[in-house]
Amino acid sequence: MAFLLRVIINGVAIWLATLLLSGLDIVGYDSTWEHIGIIALIALVFGLVNAIVKPIVAILSIPLYILTLGLFTLVVNALMLMLTAWITEFTNWGLRVDDFWWAVLGGLIISIVSFALSVLIPESRRS
Numbered sequence: 001m002a003f004l005l006r007v008i009i010n011g012v013a014i015w016l017a018t019l020l021l022s023g024l025d026i027v028g029y030d031s032t033w034e035h036i037g038i039i040a041l042i043a044l045v046f047g048l049v050n051a052i053v054k055p056i057v058a059i060l061s062i063p064l065y066i067l068t069l070g071l072f073t074l075v076v077n078a079l080m081l082m083l084t085a086w087i088t089e090f091t092n093w094g095l096r097v098d099d100f101w102w103a104v105l106g107g108l109i110i111s112i113v114s115f116a117l118s119v120l121i122p123e124s125r126r127s
Helices: 002-020 032-061 062-067 072-088 100-120
Strands: 024-027 096-097
Touching: 002 024, 002 032, 002 072, 002 100, 024 032, 024 100, 032 062, 032 072, 032 096, 062 072, 072 100, 096 100
Parallel strands: none
Antiparallel strands: 024 096
């Protein structure tokens, strides 16, 4: 149940980021239900990328985290968002990111919204 809540929270955060930023787009939908389904699939891919790839990148970049006093987190979040966009690029649906700076802003918005929703929904933190 917690994993499903995390996917929903990520989906809401990604949807909000695409509304606020013109450099992030969700493509491949014709109806509202398709749009919701594509957001759910993107959130699932994003969750898997964050669960599998992000810890490896975080461990390898510990010196950069220390050197930048944690600001390198923004770069890692942007790279995870770009990796999600790259994975979904092989389909006719998915997330499109214009460039790295849009990914940085998108990663920041997604992190803030995900954190806020996780605080509001305590069940999302249970394992």
